[in-house]
Amino acid sequence: AWNFSAGPAALPEAVLERAQAELLEWNGSGASVMELSHRGKPFMALAAAAEARLRRLLGVPANYKVLFLQGGATQHFAQIPMNLAGPGDHADYIVTGHWGEKAVREAAPYIDARVAATSEAAHYLALPPRASWQLSPGAAYVHYTPNETIHGVEFHDVPDVGGVPLVADMSSNILSEPVDVSRFGLIYAGAQKNIGPSGLVVMVVRDDLLERAGRPMAKIFRYAEHAANDSMLNTPNTWGWYLAGLTFEWLEAQGGLAAMGARNALKAKTLYDAIDGSGGFYRSPVELASRSRMNVPFTLHDSMLDAAFLQESEAAGLLALKGHKAVGGMRASLYNAVPPEAVDVLVKFMRDFATRHG
Numbered sequence: 001a002w003n004f005s006a007g008p009a010a011l012p013e014a015v016l017e018r019a020q021a022e023l024l025e026w027n028g029s030g031a032s033v034m035e036l037s038h039r040g041k042p043f044m045a046l047a048a049a050a051e052a053r054l055r056r057l058l059g060v061p062a063n064y065k066v067l068f069l070q071g072g073a074t075q076h077f078a079q080i081p082m083n084l085a086g087p088g089d090h091a092d093y094i095v096t097g098h099w100g101e102k103a104v105r106e107a108a109p110y111i112d113a114r115v116a117a118t119s120e121a122a123h124y125l126a127l128p129p130r131a132s133w134q135l136s137p138g139a140a141y142v143h144y145t146p147n148e149t150i151h152g153v154e155f156h157d158v159p160d161v162g163g164v165p166l167v168a169d170m171s172s173n174i175l176s177e178p179v180d181v182s183r184f185g186l187i188y189a190g191a192q193k194n195i196g197p198s199g200l201v202v203m204v205v206r207d208d209l210l211e212r213a214g215r216p217m218a219k220i221f222r223y224a225e226h227a228a229n230d231s232m233l234n235t236p237n238t239w240g241w242y243l244a245g246l247t248f249e250w251l252e253a254q255g256g257l258a259a260m261g262a263r264n265a266l267k268a269k270t271l272y273d274a275i276d277g278s279g280g281f282y283r284s285p286v287e288l289a290s291r292s293r294m295n296v297p298f299t300l301h302d303s304m305l306d307a308a309f310l311q312e313s314e315a316a317g318l319l320a321l322k323g324h325k326a327v328g329g330m331r332a333s334l335y336n337a338v339p340p341e342a343v344d345v346l347v348k349f350m351r352d353f354a355t356r357h358g
């Protein structure tokens with residue numbers, strides 16, 4: 001079966017097989033990796049190797065820390081303003097879908113979270129034109145969501161926001177193509193799409209932002225404390241960290257992010273071409289220039305066919321194609337672990353379905 005879930009999403013088969021083979025005993029340690037102390041040398045070495053691989057993959061400059069945190073991306077919607085801004089400060093938010101909306105809402109108890117641009121009026125099916133952005137002077141940071149998982153809109157370049165630190169929720173597009181980390185102040189991502197199991201959060205943050213006073217808070221919320229303790233301020237998600245390391249190793253073996261980027265672009269093109277070339281049987285609701293490579297929502301010309309599409313696709317081994325209720329129809333998520341072959345099978349099924357029901 002091919003899994004098109006938006007998240008938690010498919011992991012590379014090779015990663016799961018390796019984890020299965022090592023489940024009961026890891027690396028001659030006599031125990032499962034889940035049963036090892038995070039303070040012991042073997043796990044510390046594993047953790048450091050995973051970080052080193054991620055740094056290589058993303059090309060993380062020396063003046064950035066890599067953190068392995070918990071709480072899902074949602075917790076960091078709140079924790080980022082707590083750390084990067086003090087009481088009375090304001091920050092700008094570019095809202096291009098569900099997750100950007102949520103980031104503003106969760107920041108609001110801590111700071112003046114201003115919506116500097118939004119595509120709500122376009123039902124989040126197109127990015128807001130750059131000329132419409134109203135960035136405010138003195139903002140502590142600018143937050144945006146490079147890929148909106150539900151609405152299927154994606155930025156295809158990094159926005160220029162002057163000297164203000166750019167904060168990016170890359171939960172659904174991290175590691176999907178090369179990225180210039182130096183353009184960002186802080187990148188964070190829930191792991192459950194392109195990295196590993198849910199709960200784990202990977203963060204890349206520039207050193208000077210860790211020096212910001214933020215507000216009074218418990219140590220456990222302070223990123224600088226996590227950085228000073230190599231993400232082992234308390235017991236980290238060791239299992240998640242281990243799996244993330246396996247995924248990073250797999251990515252390197254695939255040729256790194258340049259190879260992934262090319263593969264992902266091809267997968268997305270194959271699917272969008274099939275939708276656009278279906279003579280109106282299928283339709284992408286998203287504006288051409290804003291279409292996501294990772295999450296592809298599409299509708300059928302007659303929604304009465306939705307149930308049959310889902311039933312027949314599942315029977316054909318094509319899983320989790322039901323769209324989010326905010327957009328309706330179908331959604332195929334094409335993260336790194338979805339091979340081009342899966343998209344070919346999907347496209348063939350879609351053509352057959354259209355012929356049978358057209």
Ligand code: PLP
Binds near residue numbers: 148
């Ligand atoms: N941000 C984006 C872009 C997402 O797709 C998701 C969904 O998983 C989240 C944030 C929320 O992540 P979590 O459930 O890990 O808090």
